Structure formats: C-alpha cells, structure tokens
Amino acid sequence: MEKARLIFTVNPGATSTKCALYRVQEYGLVCVASENIEHPAQDLAAFNSITEQLGYREKVVKEFVERNLPENARIVACAGRGGMLTPLPSGVIKINEELVDFSLNRPVYQHASNLGAPLAYSIARLYNVEAFIADPVSVDEFPPIARISGSPDFPRFSFVHALNIRATVRKLAAQLNKRFEDMRCVVAHLGGGFSIAAVDRGKIVDNDNRMESAPFTPERAGGVPPIPLIEACFSGKYTKQQLMKKLYGEGGLYAYLGTKDLREVLARIKNGDDYAKLIYDAMIYQICKEIAAMGSVLCFDMDGIIITGGIACSEEVVRDIKNRVGRLGNIYVFPGSNENEALAESVLRVLQGRESYMTWPVNYDPLTGRIN
Numbered sequence: 001m002e003k004a005r006l007i008f009t010v011n012p013g014a015t016s017t018k019c020a021l022y023r024v025q026e027y028g029l030v031c032v033a034s035e036n037i038e039h040p041a042q043d044l045a046a047f048n049s050i051t052e053q054l055g056y057r058e059k060v061v062k063e064f065v066e067r068n069l070p071e072n073a074r075i076v077a078c079a080g081r082g083g084m085l086t087p088l089p090s091g092v093i094k095i096n097e098e099l100v101d102f103s104l105n106r107p108v109y110q111h112a113s114n115l116g117a118p119l120a121y122s123i124a125r126l127y128n129v130e131a132f133i134a135d136p137v138s139v140d141e142f143p144p145i146a147r148i149s150g151s152p153d154f155p156r157f158s159f160v161h162a163l164n165i166r167a168t169v170r171k172l173a174a175q176l177n178k179r180f181e182d183m184r185c186v187v188a189h190l191g192g193g194f195s196i197a198a199v200d201r202g203k204i205v206d207n208d209n210r211m212e213s214a215p216f217t218p219e220r221a222g223g224v225p226p227i228p229l230i231e232a233c234f235s236g237k238y239t240k241q242q243l244m245k246k247l248y249g250e251g252g253l254y255a256y257l258g259t260k261d262l263r264e265v266l267a268r269i270k271n272g273d274d275y276a277k278l279i280y281d282a283m284i285y286q287i288c289k290e291i292a293a294m295g296s297v298l299c300f301d302m303d304g305i306i307i308t309g310g311i312a313c314s315e316e317v318v319r320d321i322k323n324r325v326g327r328l329g330n331i332y333v334f335p336g337s338n339e340n341e342a343l344a345e346s347v348l349r350v351l352q353g354r355e356s357y358m359t360w361p362v363n364y365d366p367l368t369g370r371i372n
C-alpha cells in the first residue's frame, strides 16, 4: 500500500515552537498532529541570541517528528515561517543553504521567525525532501505612495504578519466565492503583536509596521510621541536595550497592567477594575483608528474587514470593534493565527503546480515591485 504523504510545518515564536504534520489528500489537507511546544523561560535564558537557540529548538522539533510520524506515512515536503529577511514579494521561496545562513547570521532584525527556515531545512535534509518558506515577515509590496514618510531620511517600509493575513484573505475569498486575486479588504491580525493591513488584489499595499503609528498590543508600544522618545534616548537614563524593551516585549498592555494576557485584562474589567477598562478601551480605540486608516487606503471600496489572531477569540473584542467600525464594511472573524496551516496550504499549491516558487536570493526591488 502506498504510504500517506505528509507536509511538516514549523512556526517558531518568542516562547514556543509550533509544529504540525498535514496529510495530503486529493481534496486538500488533514492535520494529523499539531503541538505548541512551550520553552521554559529558564531554558531560553541560557542563550544570548535567537540564532544561538537553533540547536535547542532543533532537538525539540526532531522529537516532535519522531513522536508523530506514523509508520505508514512519509514526509514529502517541509515548510517554516520566514523571518526578517530583505524586502520580498509575497509567495513561496525554496530554502537552500544560503537562505539558512542569511536567516541565522544576517537577518534585518532579531525575531524567532528567523529560525523557521533553518528548522524546516534541517527536517527536510533528514527526510531528503525540499523545504520552503511562504509569505515571510519581510514581505514588502508597498506602492511608492505608501513609502513616503514625513522625512526622506526615514522612508516607510513593511514588516507584517503576511502569512496569516494572506491566508485569511484566501479563506474569505472562498467563503464569498471570489478569486483571491480580486479581494480587497482590511485585515487586523491581533496577536501578541498586531499587523493591520490593507490588502488589494492579494498584495499587502500598506500596513502599520508594528513600530510606526501602530496601535499598542499586549506586549508592544506601537507608535509613541517621537520627541519624548528622542529625549529619552539621549537622557543617559536608559541603555538602547532597555528602550527597545519598552517598545517591544514590555510595552503595551504589559507596561500598563503587568500582563500580556488579554483574558486576564478582561477578567479584571469584569471585577470592576476601571484602570484596566481605560487601557483596554484605548487599545480598541487605536485598533479601530488603524482599521479606518487602512480602509481609506482602499478608498473604502472593499469586500470586508477581517479580524484574526488570538485576540479575535474574544467576543468582547469583536463586539467592541464592530461598534466603532462596523459601518465601514462587513466584519469577518477568523480566530487564532493559523500560520502552520497557511504554510502547509502554500506548499500544497506548489506541489500541485498551482503556484510556482522563487529561489533564494530573490533579486527583488521593492521600489518598483520587480523581480529581476
């Protein structure tokens, strides 16, 4: 009997590594195993950088595959979340040694997603198959107008939850019986970090790039007034690392309320905590301002507004967003961030010849949108 064909996927996050195996069926994919493997803080504290964590996470990922690969099945391809690489077009990229080297040694910023390609490649080599990334964090398809900031010294650019955003637009397209390539919508990815994006015919043509005018998130400050920030940088009171932490990791809900868990914030509000309510309301207010801003990018001519990510599991959040921006368009909710599923779907499109893949290095000019 022919062995079942499986796709292995891996999505490394700040404190966990999410792994999954999907069986390829004629009609699509079936998840046969999925685990969110948490890494205790004391384990990660032993490493000075994300890159140093590779061996540790590699062991955990190999153990996942050994535990879950059925005897009557074989891995036919692997996929990992793509990290903070150079600006790239959306789509699938085949992983090679050079991409692994770039992800580990020359990423544009430190982020756990930089381990996605090395981990997928490592499993692919064990099973002698090909590995891919899809819609990495550095997808940048802004048109020229979106790149202009108020200073030519600091042009705008994209860092975005491209994988989950494009995958949810595909889901909505299927639901509306439309082609993905024709979809125009605003997507609010609301997780530990947020991305609020305008998607025009499959391309993310603008987003809030997590550090710009972006709303604050459970752990990120988003946009803060720049002049006091510059003053703080030169005050001698803080190291660069301390300030980075204030913006990224220990900002947002955590800075005000000491927790990154929105469920806890909602429980405090239920118990009459007015301060928690003020901070929560401010977060919803900022999310909605950004949704409206991204709607204006599409001239409010859109198929709808998608809310996705862990926070979209909350009925209160969905209700409060609808109350403010429901008049702009239909709101569709896709709770959770389904990066592993999105990776497997992307690889399946490649295996079935429905999509072609690029090879690293991708010679892409974000200013013209051309691949040379």
Ligand SMILES: Nc1ncnc2c1ncn2[C@@H]1O[C@H](COP(=O)(O)OP(=O)(O)O)[C@@H](O)[C@H]1O
Residues within 6 Å of the ligand: 013, 190, 191, 192, 193, 218, 260, 261, 262, 263, 264, 309, 310, 311, 313, 314, 315, 336, 337
């Ligand atoms: N049912 C829920 N109700 C409210 N908030 C939730 C719910 N489930 C998860 N969250 C919140 O979602 C955030 C994490 O989102 P998630 O997409 O899992 O994050 P990550 O960016 O780490 O993948 C946390 O603030 C968590 O408290």
Ligand SMILES: CCCC(=O)OP(=O)(O)O
Residues within 6 Å of the ligand: 013, 014, 137, 159, 160, 161, 191, 192, 193, 194, 195, 210
């Ligand atoms: C938008 C860049 C990617 C990012 O910040 O991802 P996480 O929220 O998963 O850390």
